Structure formats: C-alpha cells, structure tokens
Amino acid sequence: MVTDIALTVDLAIILLSAALLGFVARQTGQPTIIAYIVAGVLIGPVAFGIVEVTELTETLSDFGLAFLLFLLGIKMRLDDIRHVLSPIVKISIPQMTAVATVGFGVAYVLGFSLLESVMIGLAVMYSSTAVVIKMLTDKGEATTLHGKIDVGVLQR
Numbered sequence: 001m002v003t004d005i006a007l008t009v010d011l012a013i014i015l016l017s018a019a020l021l022g023f024v025a026r027q028t029g030q031p032t033i034i035a036y037i038v039a040g041v042l043i044g045p046v047a048f049g050i051v052e053v054t055e056l057t058e059t060l061s062d063f064g065l066a067f068l069l070f071l072l073g074i075k076m077r078l079d080d081i082r083h084v085l086s087p088i089v090k091i092s093i094p095q096m097t098a099v100a101t102v103g104f105g106v107a108y109v110l111g112f113s114l115l116e117s118v119m120i121g122l123a124v125m126y127s128s129t130a131v132v133i134k135m136l137t138d139k140g141e142a143t144t145l146h147g148k149i150d151v152g153v154l155q156r
Contacts (some may be wrong), residue, residue: 010051014060017043100125 017039025035043050044057051057102122112120 007054007056010054010056011060013043013051014039014057097127 021035021039021042025032033060036156041047045052100121102121103124104117105118107120108114
C-alpha cells in the first residue's frame with residue numbers, strides 16, 4: 001500500500017520534472033510533449049525508477065489527455081467541425097486501415113498470436129492522438145483548417 005506521503009512526493013517529483021524539462025524544451029524550441037515523455041521515461045521504472053507506476057500515475061495520465069482534449073474542444077466551434085467533416089472521413093478511414101494493418105503485420109511477424117497482433121494493430125492505430133494534439137496546440141495551429149482536420153482524423 002502506498003502511503004499519502006509517498007504519493008505527495010511522487011506527485012511533486014512528476015510535476016517538477018515535467019516543468020523543468022518543459023521549460024528546457026520551450027527554450028530550445030522543441031515541443032513540450034516530447035519533454036513530458038522524456039521526463040516520464042527518466043523518472044519512471046525504465047531509467048532511474050524514482051517514481052513507480054501506481055494508481056496516481058495512471059490517473060494523472062488520464063487527466064492529462066482529458067484536459068488536453070477539453071482545451072481543444074473549447075477552441076472549436078460546431079460550424080468548424082461541420083466544415084471539415086467530409087475531409088476527415090475521407091482521410092481517416094484509409095489511414096486507420098493502413099496503420100492498423102501495418103501494426104498487425106509487424107506484430108504478427110514478430111511472433112505475437114493472431115489476437116495479440118489484432119490488439120497491437122488497434123493500439124497503434126489510436127496511439128498518436130495525444131502527441132499530435134499537444135504539438136498542434138503548442139504551435140497555435142489546433143484551430144487552423146489543417147489543425148482541425150488533423151484533430152478530426154485523430155478523434156475518428
């Protein structure tokens with residue numbers, strides 16, 4: 001069982017490392033989403049193991065994506081969505097099919113079972129949403145025409 005003090009320390013470490021690497025990314029002109037990913041890798045079990053995967057980290061990741069999509073939703077108008085709906089459908093169906101097929105194929109060739117390969121293909125198909133939305137938001141392009149189309153394709 002994780003104590004309240006450990007959760008507080010973990011939260012402080014997560015926020016501090018994300019803020020520090022986010023600042024460095026801003027200063028060097030890099031997308032902050034990359035800094036957040038690097039911070040997670042560095043403080044997580046993959047590198048230094050400072051913060052373990054717990055209910056707190058799972059909840060924070062869910063909140064992060066939810067807030068990102070919420071902020072994007074605030075910026076969009078219903079007319080904007082109607083305007084880009086046709087290109088979104090025309091782009092997203094083939095894109096989803098191609099990415100899922102490639103993900104499935106690579107997983108199957110690597111020796112995963114049929115069901116596991118299907119699941120990996122589906123996971124790969126949906127994995128890029130947060131990264132692209134964050135990068136578009138950082139560059140102020142989430143509400144441009146191409147940004148709206150990109151977001152629509154990712155939300156499929």
